[in-house]
Amino acid sequence: GEDVEQSLFLSVREGDSSVINCTYTDSSSTYLYWYKQEPGAGLQLLTYIFSNMDMKQDQRLTVLLNKKDKHLSLRIADTQTGDSAIYFCAEAPMEYGNKLVFGAGTILRVKS
């Protein structure tokens, strides 16, 4: 079955690192994604990782993938107030036409 789970809320201080965690179920997913949603807006693609990779770094963002445990994390270095948003993890199971299956989202609040 398809199920993506995330913690609901994370609060950090400006300048600290944030780590958002996600577990997924479908090992056939070729890619795993992180999207960001600000209030009243659509989803902004932040980064994605190919399933045969363990880690991907993109400026302040680091994605770690543990395929054995089906665990994905997003680390944001030097978190800024502008990073406050909802972060969604998504998998794209091969057998479902690569539609995205999303978690419920993690609300990140950055305190100045």
Next chain:
Amino acid sequence: DTGVSQNPRHKITKRGQNVTFRCDPISEHNRLYWYRQTLGQGPEFLTYFQNEAQLEKSRLLSDRFSAERPKGSFSTLEIQRTEQGDSAMYLCASSLVAGGMGNQPQHFGDGTRLSIL
């Protein structure tokens, strides 16, 4: 702006009315997806097109919902006889699927927020 464009941004209507939303994907993208997002949840898949062909429909898509992509470019999503439970954000996404490139990431529009009175 060459991103995914959705219109209208907001739609308020009375229960029982019909509504139609439009999505213009990124121009070179051959796949177009519709998702629905309710408050506090992640988006849920509704349907997708490859060019003009509708290839999959979720069981969330009742017979009151219909989607088209007549020329393989823009798409419309129509909801007939709207109900309170249809209130949600309707998101459109597009991507490019091409041999040798694999599936590229989906890019989303800003959505249409539907409120049923």
